[in-house]
Amino acid sequence: MLAALYAVLITLGAGLLMLPVATPAPITWSDAIFTAASAVTVTGLVVIDTGSDLTVFGQGVVMVLVQLGGLGLMTFAVLVLSMLGLPVSMSQRMFLREDLNQTSISDLMVLVRGILKVVLACELVGVMLLSVVFVPEFGWAEGLWQALFHTVSAFNNAGFALFPDSLTGWVGNPVVNLTVPALFIFGGLGFIVVTELYERRGWQAFSLHTKLMVVGTLALIVWSVVMFAALEWNNPRTLGALPLHDRFWASWFQGVTTRTAGFNTVDIGGLHDSTSMMFMSLMVIGGGSTSTAGGIKVTTFIVLLLATLAFFRRRQQLHIFGRSLGPEEVMKVLALTMVSILTVFMAIFLITISHDGDFLDLAFEVTSAFGTVGLSRGATGELDGFGRAVIVAVMFIGRVGPLTLGFFLATRAKPRLGYPASRVFLG
């Protein structure tokens, strides 16, 4: 269902991008389909320059596709979540029943309206803040457009930018360095977490899912910012070329953007191999469930770590924040992880058969597509038709796969009354 919806969106979007009004010079169907797929899956890998190879109309098409892709994801994810029996109460007003068949259309509308409200509020604030930077630079019309496009792109973790070098030009700008990450971190936490945080119920009242997401996201941010700075501090192609002040900003920005947002303020092609590897691991982890982020998800990663620890302590159950997770949850996590690793591995293998590029660059590109991140070491532009098709397929799988798998897992579980263990959404 979700897959069909996304396929239709991609086809429609590609058709719109082929219209003469969308581009100053004609593009190929391959370009159009790749761009539409990248937008709908909120990945952000590009084969044409969004800023110069598309007209404002074309850029608008990309923006709408990004917004629809992001919204669709969040809505669908919350539906799946409600089927898993996780609390999705919005101010105690909205209840979705365990079985989708019992969920009325009006319930759905309440849900969608709730999501829309959150999205619009966040994006409005984003546009206002980014206008402060872009309007003085580009004038009112173009400045507002830039602010709107980058806000939508950031909130939906799409990573599309209107500049060929992403946000490299604003590497030291405090407003950009705070607004854009705030948008994509918020968008990447997921609807559940945002709602719970909004209701300010206090730490004890948070669900296990929210607790894991908050702690996991903070830990991953600290880890990736510190590691990025440590590995790249003296690299003349990235941080080494910047003044001290900007190095801190760039470390912060690149550390938080890598898991799924996909913007960059330094040249990704100039990274050390070790940093590229670290980035690949972050891209596989991704963001939160029911969010616009990709990857195996933060909660899945945490359960994976806990399961390995529990295994070496010879325990059958995981304990975290006073709750336990049974072997069934662990099985799901491990299955999801194995399928993900296999997908990435097979895709790299297929591309290396047809294409003789630098291996690390290709592996990076595939991982970026799977995590719907959109960071690139430059290999995507060089791919032939087959390679592009593989990347499109991986973006699609990376976007739809974990959710569908989550849906599958959700429908699998028979509702059990009095189930004492807590559960975490794994898609």
Place this chain on the structure above:
Amino acid sequence: MLAALYAVLITLGAGLLMLPVATPAPITWSDAIFTAASAVTVTGLVVIDTGSDLTVFGQGVVMVLVQLGGLGLMTFAVLVLSMLGLPVSMSQRMFLREDLNQTSISDLMVLVRGILKVVLACELVGVMLLSVVFVPEFGWAEGLWQALFHTVSAFNNAGFALFPDSLTGWVGNPVVNLTVPALFIFGGLGFIVVTELYERRGWQAFSLHTKLMVVGTLALIVWSVVMFAALEWNNPRTLGALPLHDRFWASWFQGVTTRTAGFNTVDIGGLHDSTSMMFMSLMVIGGGSTSTAGGIKVTTFIVLLLATLAFFRRRQQLHIFGRSLGPEEVMKVLALTMVSILTVFMAIFLITISHDGDFLDLAFEVTSAFGTVGLSRGATGELDGFGRAVIVAVMFIGRVGPLTLGFFLATRAKPRLGYPASRVFLG
């Protein structure tokens, strides 16, 4: 226990290799330790040329280390196996009880004698066959030595050769192409399987472990030979340079040797990136439990596949050959696989921090070390001291780790009477 034994063997071996009589010209401690570690873990990665940088005494030291490493493995593995409650009967004469404390020294001696008999018989046949090739070429003394060294190296899946380009000189020689693989496939099946095959009890009487090993090994051989031929057939740096006849031999040899033996008859550095990736997956899979092979093991890989299939069929149990495997076994397999993938990933990451070599070459080298395979795209020779230390550590972990983990898992399981499900050794 096993780890300490191996560490002592490596230190002793390195000391012997430092003696003036072992080398025509002095080597460094780093060279000696690396070589000894590579020999004891039966890996076969080299930083010095075994044929020319070591005297016959030095080569003898390597051969003895290889034999001890291989024997130690098989003995220890069978002990672990017996603790898992798997049948280890040799002609109904030998029984090891579930608890190691109840196993008397005389039982152990029977076991070791049984293993020694199998090893000696196989190696005697190997020496005779290889002499047919090497004696006419090198004369009696050197020819027999070559035959002995390569037989021991092959049976123990060590991959050490006395020629700088491994067995490339015999790419089309039928005797070498049949004897060497026969030795390492036999050595890589594992003691249990060999014993059961020897007793010719017929398919129905085989244990589940043996059935999985036989079917899995055959399937992997067909897959790897066909894939290798398909990917490399026209590559001028490997098969493409050979006459048609030799291409078949080389495909056969390279297809079977990659999982753990580590000999090569084509230039590994000349492989396509896609073939290198396929080889890396084969090296991670490895050979059989209780054998001289490395990797996560064939049975582990099969259970992994079955678990993923069962998962998508919404089943809690796996069924194969009329037996079932419960979720506990699946947990072990998944834990072992995750830890293995993490080890390889972390090692590559550490090496890329300190060393600016080709990424694929480094990843290949680490995977080769983990699977104790010994195939090389040439990166090992270029590593600095830190990189060498990482490779030594990975060889050690790759050799001792899965066995120790298997031991850990074995001691964890409480003996349960009437346990209906079958079990597979996963180390």
